[in-house]
Amino acid sequence: MSGALALATPVAGRGCDGCTLCCKLMPVDELAKPAATWCKHCEPASGCRIYDDRPHGCRVFFCGWLVNQAVAPHWRPRESRMVLDFQPAMNRLAVHVDPGRPDAWRKPPYHAELRIMATRMAEAGGYVLVACGANFTMLLAHQEFPLGHVLPSDRIVFAKTAGPGGWIYDVQVTPGGADSAAGANVLPTV
Numbered sequence: 001m002s003g004a005l006a007l008a009t010p011v012a013g014r015g016c017d018g019c020t021l022c023c024k025l026m027p028v029d030e031l032a033k034p035a036a037t038w039c040k041h042c043e044p045a046s047g048c049r050i051y052d053d054r055p056h057g058c059r060v061f062f063c064g065w066l067v068n069q070a071v072a073p074h075w076r077p078r079e080s081r082m083v084l085d086f087q088p089a090m091n092r093l094a095v096h097v098d099p100g101r102p103d104a105w106r107k108p109p110y111h112a113e114l115r116i117m118a119t120r121m122a123e124a125g126g127y128v129l130v131a132c133g134a135n136f137t138m139l140l141a142h143q144e145f146p147l148g149h150v151l152p153s154d155r156i157v158f159a160k161t162a163g164p165g166g167w168i169y170d171v172q173v174t175p176g177g178a179d180s181a182a183g184a185n186v187l188p189t190v
């Protein structure tokens, strides 16, 4: 799991309350737990069986709905089937979608709101990355790039060049170890 240490105080009135969706959707490096797979220590819809001894990555993770007042109530993970992970260091929002509800992010009002978030982030050079299992989609201001099946060892190469009508974006997935395009940003997967 990544985390949101700077925003580690839950919004008033919000709590996990047995949600546990992040224990399915998020990878946990310390446990070699892949994304989109239930943690072996999780009691779904209840909690963590090793709560007092859970890994550091679990201790510092707070989803965007839980700690960010600007995230509307209907983004509650149990309702939306998505876990929002704001990653300021990467200048991106990672959206982890429950593979059991792969179309959750395309349903109203979520898809329209994700496009608004992508537009705001693009103004600062950022983007939204939607992950449903190993299937990734990058959202930019007015564009959507289906990246397909991306392995943890793969790299997302993201470049933009000035065009006559604004920025022209190019997004590609390259196998781990491949050279990246000149002037491109090489991004880790989530």
Ligand code: SF4
Pocket: 015, 016, 017, 018, 019, 020, 021, 022, 023, 061, 062, 063, 064, 065, 066, 077, 078, 083
């Ligand atoms: S996804 Fe959010 S609300 Fe659900 S258990 Fe994780 S931190 Fe709590």
Ligand code: SF4
Pocket: 022, 023, 028, 039, 040, 041, 042, 043, 047, 048, 049, 050, 051, 054, 055, 058
């Ligand atoms: S160790 Fe506990 S908190 Fe961490 S992912 Fe597993 S069930 Fe969730």
